[in-house]
Amino acid sequence: MITVHNLKKTFRVHQGGLLRGSSVVMEAVKDVSFSVERGEIVGYLGPNGAGKSTTIKVLTGLLVPDSGRVEVGGLVPWKDRRAHVARLGAVFGQRTTLWWDLPVHESLELLRHIYRVPEPRFRQNLRDFTELLELGPFLNTPARALSLGQRMRADLAAALLHDPELLFLDEPTVGLDVVAKERIREFIRHINATREVTVLLTTHDLGDVERLARRVMIIDHGSLLYDGALASLQARYGSARELVVDFEFTPIDPQVPGLTLLGAEGPRVRYGFTGAAAAPIARVTAHAPVRDITVKEPEIEATIRRIYEGGLLRDGII
Incomplete structure (x- = not known):
């Protein structure tokens, strides 16, 4: 679905005053290469200013790169823009594709005409999305009167009405409560599984990544630092796993050979x-009578933070 080879994009940035200032060339993306298969959900992560937005703008055809090869569904985004945008959808958490003063259903009707969606297909999609996203209570409400969660659900429906093959999601759950986030995530999983929509997800909410993406790409300072399975990222760069043990009684000596003691509060x-x-569980149960044991996996937030702070660079990955 997506092929990127040696993508490079620079910007000229003015520094100093209007009269005596100078300009410098900033590298936003440096020789980035990756591919995304049809039907994948891939998390594209990085701190602010890392190059994520520049990459997405090239992929959507909004920017022309300095060099490199980019194809999306066999098309070059900035050369075949009309055909390209007809096959993709996009949801950006801070922006909306809905008309501010129109009821939601009228915005969706306008989008049907813009994308030239056949009437029967539009009606079927609208029924499906209304049920899956629970749009019914606010279909007649102007966009300006929607809550953030309602607007995000309506924007998702708007992005998918024309049956795109590829969906770009930028912070799709930003500012939402736990219930609203899970509803959005369930919907994304559903359309990926049932319609094979390819999803490229950029987010700072690592809960989105854990629940949606099996593969992640991490970019920082314009360079791709990691591209692989989320599970492998955790195994390779995550902190140690944790064993929480509730003994039958407070042990005299909580130290267990082969394990690192992290803390003890009573039993x-x-x-x-x-x-x-x-093996660690066997060692613990042999040490003293146990009432309960829980294995805690390392938090992805800590893993990503370590990578942002230079863990991958220190480990010699690039």
Whole structure:
């Protein structure tokens, strides 16, 4: 679906005053290469200013790169713009595609004409999305009167009415409560599974990544630092796993050979370990009678933070 090879994009930035200032060339994206298969959900992560937005703007045809090869569905985005945009959808958390003063259903009707969606297909999609996203209560409400969660659900419906093959999502759950976030995530999983819509997700909410994407790409300072499975990222760069043990009674000596003691509060003791959990659990149960054991996986937030702070660079990945 997406092929990017040696993508490079620079911007000339003015510095200093209007009369005596000078300009410098800033590299937004440096020789980035990746591919995305049809039907994948891929998280594209990075801190602010890392190059994510520049990449997305090239992929959508809004920017022309300095060099490199980019194809989306066999088309060059900035050369075949009309045909290209007809096959993609986009939802940006801080912006809306709805008309501000129109009821939601009228915005969707206008989009049907813009994308030339056949009437029967439009009606079927509208029925499906109304049910899946629970749009019914606010279809007749102007966009300006919607809550953030309602607007995001309506924007998702608007982005998918014309059956795009590729969906760009930028912060799709920003500012939403837990219930609204999960509704959005369930819908994205559903359209990916049932319609094979390819999804490229950029977000700072790592809960979105954990629940939606099996593969992540991490970019920083314009360079691609990591491209692979989320599970492999955790295994390779995550902190140690944690074993939370509730003993039958407070142990005299909570130290267990082969495990790192992280803390003890009465009969509850926390241990750090790496690798499979079977051996550490066996060591703990042999140490003293156990009432309950929980294995806690490392938090992805900590892993990503370590990478942003230079963990991958120190490990010699690039």
